[in-house]
Amino acid sequence: MSSNDVIIVDNVTMRFRINNEKVDSIKEFLIRIVKRSLTYRSFNALEDISINIKKGEVFGIIGLNGSGKSTLLKVISGIYKPTKGTSTAFGTISPLIELGAGFEDELTARENIFLNGSILGYSKNFMLGVLDEIVDFSELHEFLDVPIKNFSSGMRARLGFAIATVIKPEILIVDEVLSVGDYRFQEKSEKRITELFDGETTVIIVSHTLRQIERLCTRVLWLEDGKEVMCGPTTEVCKAYKTQN
Amino acid sequence: MIKTYIQTFQKYRYLLGNLITRDLKIKYRRSVLGLLWSLLNPILMMLLLDAVFSMLIGASEIENYPLYVILGQTLFSFFSEATNGALESVVGSSALMKKIYVPKYVFPLEKVLYSFINLLFSMLAVLIVLMFKPIAASFTMFLIVIPLGLLLIFTIGFGFILAVLYSFFRDIKHLYSVLILAWMYLTPVIYPLSIVENTPVVGLIVKFNPLTWYITYFRDLFLYGTIPNLTTTLICIAYSFGMFILGLFVFRKAQDKFILHL
16 A cells, blocks of 8 residues: 555445345335245445555456446445445545436526536535636536526536536546537547546546547456456456457 | 544535525426515415414414414424425435435435425514514514524434435335324324323323424413423423434434445
């Protein structure tokens, strides 16, 4: 463990209990207790995962569907608390997952910018300072005071992207959404993302398209069934991953 | 540890405020009078209650009967609205909670505070109605912040527990709608405390019901110009902080688990 590690995941195990049938009513719950059929199947979505990520690294996570990639991201972001082990992050985490989560349809774009900013943990003054930049980047000047229920999905995505990337967060989490909007905006957003990869921001990317990972990452973790198969320099891991899949 | 709690709370205070404004804006969006409704609505409600309850016989039993009902009703509606909001808050924000880290207590807390702001508007409306009533304003009215604050603390605690229960069992919602109705009948909202005092079981429940204490406390100050004694105050404080600590404890225990149930 060196002093410039920004993310330390230490022996993390994440166990989920899956009810054989979903029990979410009291009646069901009581009947099952009486019948002693309240059975759980537990499985480990992550098993003994340890990683240290240094400041400025672009770290990729690869693996098939259901291999635990998103679960690991959620543990790192603090959404899930691991069953065993600890995960520590030093710095503000900004997730780029599902842009515009927390948008409120009835409110205008301007109101949503402030609401969304506060969900990301930014202060009012900060948001006032970056408002223009967000509006410029998302190109929504004339729609600023329109309720976003009237927005197209592309417009929403543009707004979400602009808010999430308006500052250089200390840690950026990217979950399979490197490009949103139409072709022109895609180029613009890719450029914005690569601007973030300048050594100041630590980036964690999850993807199952290897091309993106190979192009961007410095180090890669390969997960399978919640277990670490390999972790190391991009070329090595990607080569091994390709031969197996 | 407490220090980090306060720091995160500071950080998310702005979010809390934004969520409350969001709810207020959505409630009155599309209406011409906008925010004015939050004042107009309770005033109209009170005029209605006033008209209805002036005609009822209970009037002879209680001094200022219509106002007695209005105050009880206003406080109880706050409790009902706030707890129902808190109950659904965590499940309602699950989409957000699964994507980004936000302290989970923000959501039930926000719903209760939002209802509390509505309550303050209603209180303003009560004052306006009061101007047309032959009641001498007493200095004890300023002390209503005590029962209001204590009721708020109690409601936050109770809201935490409901939010947890609902995230595990979705049928709590149906159960609670019955419970809250029963709870209202077991609180002296429209009847005087004296009529149930001597009934064996019900009387006891009404007497132990925390809301009975807060509402009575409030009326004593507001309506009758008397200051409740120290014992009453201490009992109210005990109920509030007891429920608050219990709620916090339950919520803290469950918060890492219920995210998996959403």
